[in-house]
Amino acid sequence: MSDWKKICALTDIPQLGSRVVKSEEHGDIAIFRTSEDEIFAVHDKCPHKQGPLSQGIVHGRQVTCPLHSWKINLDSGEAQAPDAGCTKSFAAKLENGEVWLSI
Amino acid sequence: MDKLKLVLVGNGMAGVRTLEELRKIAPDMYDITVFGAEPHPNYNRIMLSPVLAGEMSIQDIILNDLGWYKDNGINLITSRKIVKINRKARKVFAEDGSEAEYDRLLLATGSNPFILPVPGKDLPGVIAYRDIADTDAMIEAARQYKHAVVVGAGLLGLEAANGLILRGMSVTVVHLGEWIMERQLDRTAANMMQKALEARGMQFRLAAHTAELVQGESGRVCALKLKSGETLPADLVVMAAGIRPNTALAESAGIHCNRGIVVNDTMQTFDPRIYAVGECANHRGIAYGLVAPLFEQAKVAANHLAMYGIGRYQGSVTSTKLKVTGIDVFSAGDFSGGEGTEDIVLSDPSAGVYKRVVVKDDRIIGAVAYGDTADGSWYFQMLKDGQNIADIRDHLLFGKSHLGDAGHKGQNQAASLPDTAEICGCNGVCKGTIVKAIKENGLFTLDDVRKHTKASSSCGSCTGLVEQIIASTVGGAYTPADSNNKAVCGCTEHSHGEVRKAIREQHLIDIPSVMRTLDWKTPNGCASCRPALNYYLISTWPHEAKDDAQSRFINERAHANIQKDGTYSVVPRMLGGLTTPDELRAIADAADKFKVPTVKVTGGQRIDLLGVKKDDLPRIWADLSKAGMVSGHAYGKSIRTVKTCVGAEHCRFGTQRSMDMGVKLEKMLFGMYSPHKVKLAVSGCPRNCAEAGIKDVGVIGVDSGYELYVAGNGGIKTEVAQFFCKVKTDEEVMEYSAAFLQLYREEGYYLERTVHYVQRVGLEYVKSKVVEDAANRKALAERLIYALQDYKDPWFERSTLAEQGTLRAAYEDITV
Ligand code: SRM
Ligand SMILES: Cc1cc2nc3c(=O)[nH]c(=O)nc-3n(C[C@H](O)[C@H](O)[C@H](O)COP(=O)(O)OP(=O)(O)OC[C@H]3O[C@@H](n4cnc5c(N)ncnc54)[C@H](O)[C@@H]3O)c2cc1C
Numbered sequence: 055m056s057d058w059k060k061i062c063a064l065t066d067i068p069q070l071g072s073r074v075v076k077s078e079e080h081g082d083i084a085i086f087r088t089s090e091d092e093i094f095a096v097h098d099k100c101p102h103k104q105g106p107l108s109q110g111i112v113h114g115r116q117v118t119c120p121l122h123s124w125k126i127n128l129d130s131g132e133a134q135a136p137d138a139g140c141t142k143s144f145a146a147k148l149e150n151g152e153v154w155l156s157i
Numbered sequence: 158m159d160k161l162k163l164v165l166v167g168n169g170m171a172g173v174r175t176l177e178e179l180r181k182i183a184p185d186m187y188d189i190t191v192f193g194a195e196p197h198p199n200y201n202r203i204m205l206s207p208v209l210a211g212e213m214s215i216q217d218i219i220l221n222d223l224g225w226y227k228d229n230g231i232n233l234i235t236s237r238k239i240v241k242i243n244r245k246a247r248k249v250f251a252e253d254g255s256e257a258e259y260d261r262l263l264l265a266t267g268s269n270p271f272i273l274p275v276p277g278k279d280l281p282g283v284i285a286y287r288d289i290a291d292t293d294a295m296i297e298a299a300r301q302y303k304h305a306v307v308v309g310a311g312l313l314g315l316e317a318a319n320g321l322i323l324r325g326m327s328v329t330v331v332h333l334g335e336w337i338m339e340r341q342l343d344r345t346a347a348n349m350m351q352k353a354l355e356a357r358g359m360q361f362r363l364a365a366h367t368a369e370l371v372q373g374e375s376g377r378v379c380a381l382k383l384k385s386g387e388t389l390p391a392d393l394v395v396m397a398a399g400i401r402p403n404t405a406l407a408e409s410a411g412i413h414c415n416r417g418i419v420v421n422d423t424m425q426t427f428d429p430r431i432y433a434v435g436e437c438a439n440h441r442g443i444a445y446g447l448v449a450p451l452f453e454q455a456k457v458a459a460n461h462l463a464m465y466g467i468g469r470y471q472g473s474v475t476s477t478k479l480k481v482t483g484i485d486v487f488s489a490g491d492f493s494g495g496e497g498t499e500d501i502v503l504s505d506p507s508a509g510v511y512k513r514v515v516v517k518d519d520r521i522i523g524a525v526a527y528g529d530t531a532d533g534s535w536y537f538q539m540l541k542d543g544q545n546i547a548d549i550r551d552h553l554l555f556g557k558s559h560l561g562d563a564g565h566k567g568q569n570q571a572a573s574l575p576d577t578a579e580i581c582g583c584n585g586v587c588k589g590t591i592v593k594a595i596k597e598n599g600l601f602t603l604d605d606v607r608k609h610t611k612a613s614s615s616c617g618s619c620t621g622l623v624e625q626i627i628a629s630t631v632g633g634a635y636t637p638a639d640s641n642n643k644a645v646c647g648c649t650e651h652s653h654g655e656v657r658k659a660i661r662e663q664h665l666i667d668i669p670s671v672m673r674t675l676d677w678k679t680p681n682g683c684a685s686c687r688p689a690l691n692y693y694l695i696s697t698w699p700h701e702a703k704d705d706a707q708s709r710f711i712n713e714r715a716h717a718n719i720q721k722d723g724t725y726s727v728v729p730r731m732l733g734g735l736t737t738p739d740e741l742r743a744i745a746d747a748a749d750k751f752k753v754p755t756v757k758v759t760g761g762q763r764i765d766l767l768g769v770k771k772d773d774l775p776r777i778w779a780d781l782s783k784a785g786m787v788s789g790h791a792y793g794k795s796i797r798t799v800k801t802c803v804g805a806e807h808c809r810f811g812t813q814r815s816m817d818m819g820v821k822l823e824k825m826l827f828g829m830y831s832p833h834k835v836k837l838a839v840s841g842c843p844r845n846c847a848e849a850g851i852k853d854v855g856v857i858g859v860d861s862g863y864e865l866y867v868a869g870n871g872g873i874k875t876e877v878a879q880f881f882c883k884v885k886t887d888e889e890v891m892e893y894s895a896a897f898l899q900l901y902r903e904e905g906y907y908l909e910r911t912v913h914y915v916q917r918v919g920l921e922y923v924k925s926k927v928v929e930d931a932a933n934r935k936a937l938a939e940r941l942i943y944a945l946q947d948y949k950d951p952w953f954e955r956s957t958l959a960e961q962g963t964l965r966a967a968y969e970d971i972t973v
């Protein structure tokens with residue numbers, strides 16, 4: 055069963071930026087903060103060649119992978135067409151300025 | 158709120174393309190109804206030729222199948238011709254009496270083939286070549302009959318004739334002009350091409366007037382009579398003598414037409430609710446008959462239908478290629494000659510090669526190539542860009558080998574490469590994959606092909622080759638992007654030049670205000686435009702615009718190069734390639750302490766520590782800083798290295814102290830960000846051991862001083878640096894180099910290296926600003942020095958911040 059874990063304060067993640075959460079069980083998870091202060095979390099592995107998505111440029115609700123520029127939708131983990139592939143996404147939420155992750 | 162109603166009349170290439178563009182930017186604004194006279198969904202009309210030639214099937218050329226209309230909520234009504242528009246009631250009426258209301262109406266009725274007004278023109282067996290029905294009729298005729306005559310030796314006529322020959326008919330082409338394709342080709346190229354077509358069995362009657370079509374016993378046409386008295390047997394007559402914009406509907410509604418529905422630069426007709434695109438439209442006096450312009454029109458029309466109100470269509474320059482497999486001809490622009498024009502011609506009839514470039518005021522205004530069309534897209538690009546060719550005139554006809562990619566130079570034409578040929582070395586994409594993607598997905602532009610296949614999307618060296626493959630697959634439908642006016646990315650209509658100008662003239666100092674002022678289409682841009690904007694801001698307003706880390710590519714954000722496994726590499730600066738035992742010891746200690754798996758000497762005369770974990774970065778930098786070392790910016794669009802040779806300090810041939818000169822230059826440029834990376838080299842004598850001939854700025858010591866070279870490039874495509882000027886003193890070397898680089902920093906487009914910048918603006922221009930204008934040179938150099946003053950080593954800054962714990966968010970992970 056997954057349960058909610060408190061991760062960090064919203065301000066610990068830069069706007070249009072991300073942090074990596076290391077989890078024994080799930081490996082690296084990238085948490086993103088958009089310009090609207092929405093929070094998303096996906097597996098920190100690009101469906102293309104496992105690039106670290108956390109290191110990409112965030113725009114809208116997408117991140118561009120730093121290795122070969124696939125665009126990954128943060129809400130679903132899906133690559134933007136015509137590329138095809140999906141990375142696992144995790145539920146994340148913001149409560150009273152704190153970021154929570156369901157793992 | 159109810160959605161607005163948009164009605165499209167004409168379910169063809171231009172109309173549906175407009176809907177596609179509209180869907181991208183305003184998917185929910187309209188309820189859309191489409192009326193098409195043909196019974197088919199939108200198909201790729203230009204591919205009717207390969208269908209006729211038996212190379213493709215109708216199924217292959219469908220661009221938008223019925224599912225597409227459905228998925229996008231578009232109400233498609235096929236086999237329904239609109240015959241009346243009531244502009245007051247804002248309704249259109251179909252033949253069968255059905256009607257539809259509109260708030261906006263888009264006319265894309267295409268054109269009608271011109272049918273010669275001769276006796277017998279209505280006989281069975283006399284057809285035009287325009288749609289699937291015509292193509293089917295030709296295929297059917299070829300099954301039953303022997304003789305065909307095609308009227309008109311333009312692109313369409315020749316493609317029809319070629320297809321009919323391949324289907325077993327005996328074909329004569331009757332042409333009014335003195336040579337074939339006289340609108341696209343000059344006489345010499347036309348003659349060569351005619352010979353090649355004759356060798357395939359095509360027969361010609363040139364300067365021939367059709368008098369009448371004769372009816373046979375069956376009631377079907379049986380012959381074509383020429384004014385000369387000659388009679389040609391003909392069971393099938395294909396009229397390909399030109400097209401006329403289809404304006405009947407618009408005219409009947411009182412919309413101003415004059416050889417086309419007259420539109421303004423927003424593709425709006427004289428009725429503001431009605432737009433027109435495609436072959437039916439007359440824009441600034443021209444009704445285009447090729448698809449490339451229609452796509453540009455579609456984009457603009459969509460922009461205005463979406464009420465963005467910023468796109469403008471300003472006309473197109475077109476080029477053509479004949480889609481007859483095995484015959485290579487390319488033509489673009491104006492080559493009728495005329496005052497002030499010069500011809501540069503290469504003619505080698507026995508090899509079957511002919512090239513002619515028409516030049517006016519040092520710019521290409523027309524180009525024809527037959528046999529070897531490899532450089533067609535290069536000529537066309539220069540023509541569109543209005544590039545000054547004075548410097549490259551001498552080798553213009555021998556080709557650019559824009560192609561790149563070792564092994565494909567010039568002689569190999571894209572068309573003749575086998576499907577298995579690897580085109581894109583970075584992404585391993587073969588020709589067959591590209592051709593298939595173009596055909597199956599109906600792609601027309603380099604961008605589309607990059608998106609679908611990844612070909613040429615990495616290092617870009619195969620761009621020329623990919624462009625050729627597109628051109629040879631889609632014929633004249635291909636337009637290279639206009640490199641001067643190309644939009645920065647999909648987030649905006651504006652070009653790099655326009656963005657730079659707005660930032661400067663309107664004193665914009667942050668990304669949100671640029672996006673607001675220039676109507677960016679996305680809330681925070683993308684990974685292409687944000688880094689560009691960030692650079693433009695900090696280079697235009699140094700010390701004023703604030704650097705935005707989130708708009709930098711990871712390497713520049715982390716101040717280290719990301720590796721394929723997510724680790725980083727660390728390259729400390731070694732000014733001029735010089736180091737000391739202490740520095741080497743510090744590097745060795747750091748490598749030990751942080752368990753660096755690989756230590757390598759780089760091609761830039763310094764040492765690379767590869768495979769460092771991200772959270773170790775601030776600590777390894779702290780150690781290197783303590784030993785007096787600073788960032789080498791091996792990761793930045795910035796000053797990289799100044800390579801030097803040993804020079805007069807030690808070398809028996811050295812004329813100048815190159816190490817010293819190099820160190821001074823590298824110190825001066827420390828912290829310089831630029832549109833792309835910048836590399837310099839200083840050699841102590843013309844033996845040039847520092848390879849100054851392929852650097853952005855190359856300095857070569859000679860007895861009397863230094864020779865300066867600029868705009869060399871040793872990367873993807875090696876470009877030799879061009880001689881810039883000669884100077885006497887070290888101070889002059891610094892001032893001229895700084896001024897040249899500052900000009901590039903102020904005017905270059907993001908990701909344009911000096912070689913491309915200088916190609917774009919011309920070396921003469923750069924010299925006029927730097928070499929010939931002493932006051933301007935000084936001012937430029939001062940602006941550079943001002944921009945760089947107080948620059949702090951980013952590694953030192955980050956290692957101290959890390960000690961205080963304030964950088965955690967950038968370099969440390971969270972553990973749960
Ligand atoms: C480390 C080094 C290779 C080496 O081990 O020698 C290197 C490594 C990379 N080069 Fe290079 N280049 C290195 C010298 C060169 C040179 C030689 C030189 O500088 O004299 C060239 C040709 C000269 C030139 O640039 O004109 C060179 C032409 C390129 C290019 C093609 C640039 C072009 O305009 O054509 C790229 C791609 C790009 O920048 O877009 C590139 C890109 C790269 C990148 C940064 C790829 C990337 O974006 O991640 C490589 C990082 C590898 C990594 O995993 O860390 N590298 N690269 C060299 C570092 C020199 C240094 O001390 O800073
Ligand atoms: C065989 C062939 C080969 C070609 N090869 C090339 C090439 O290599 N390169 C190139 O650039 N161009 C080529 N072209 C030209 C290119 O196909 C046209 O420029 C392009 O299709 C024009 O698009 P359009 O939307 O303006 O017109 P169309 O694609 O013709 O679409 C107009 C549509 O409107 C429909 N219509 C008209 N009136 C009405 C009405 N009142 N009510 C409902 N529907 C109506 C028509 O039936 C038609 O389907 C070729 C054309 C042909 C025929």
Ligand code: SF4
Pocket residue numbers: none
């Ligand atoms: S270091 Fe340079 S040449 Fe080598 S693989 Fe990387 S980009 Fe290519």
Ligand code: FES
Pocket residue numbers: 100101102103104105119120121122123124
């Ligand atoms: S690994 Fe992400 S795009 Fe290649």
